[in-house]
Amino acid sequence: MTISKGDRIPTTTFTTMTENGPEPVASDALFNGKTVAIFSVPGAFTPTCSAKHLPGFIEKAEALKAKGVDEIACTAVNDVFVMGAWGKSAGADGKVTMLADGNGDFAQAMGLTMDGSKFGLGTRGQRFSMIVKDGVVEELNVEQPGDFKVSSAEHMLEQL
Incomplete structure (x- = not known):
């Protein structure tokens, strides 16, 4: 079942790269008591993700935070080393938290997976963005396959 506006974020664990190496990040710790702008990309270093999606959130980080966002996070079904390097x-440090969903647990729990095997990617997370307040989905923007419109930082700013 796909997550919807008004639903609680499922309990899962991401991994993030720190100065001390990979560290787990519980979804409850990430989302509870905060307003989080999170976006999912099909893959780190892929064309649209690298040219538009991540750079847009880096560029608009201050504007999003000025509208009440406590944290901006990017997730992908990639390992923590790839997400850290990407x-x-x-230049995401201090602006966008990079969250590896290495096994796709978050994407699966959200009901937002896609089959990228035609491109050698296997099962990945769909391209989407969400505004989550205190663990509850307030806005959910899921892209149609191949599109990049509603999951952008610009669109999210209009929603806040």
Whole structure:
């Protein structure tokens, strides 16, 4: 079942790269008591994700925070080392928290997976963005396959 507006975020664990190496991040700790702008990309270092999606949230980080967002996070079904390297190369440090969903547990729990096997990617998370307040989905923007419109930072700013 696909998550909807008004639903609680499922309990899962992400991994993030820190100065001390990979560290687990419980979804409850990430979302509870905060307003979080989170977006999912099909893959780190992929064309649209690297040219538009992540850079848009980095560029609009201050504007999002000025509208009440406590944390901005990017997730993908990639390992923590890839997500850490991608965030570093894109200049995400201090602006966007890079969350590895290495086994796709979060994407599956959300009901937002896609089959990227035609491109050699296997099962991945769909491209989407959400505004989550205190663990509850307030806005959910799921892209149609191949599109990049409603999950952008610009669209999210209009929703806040």
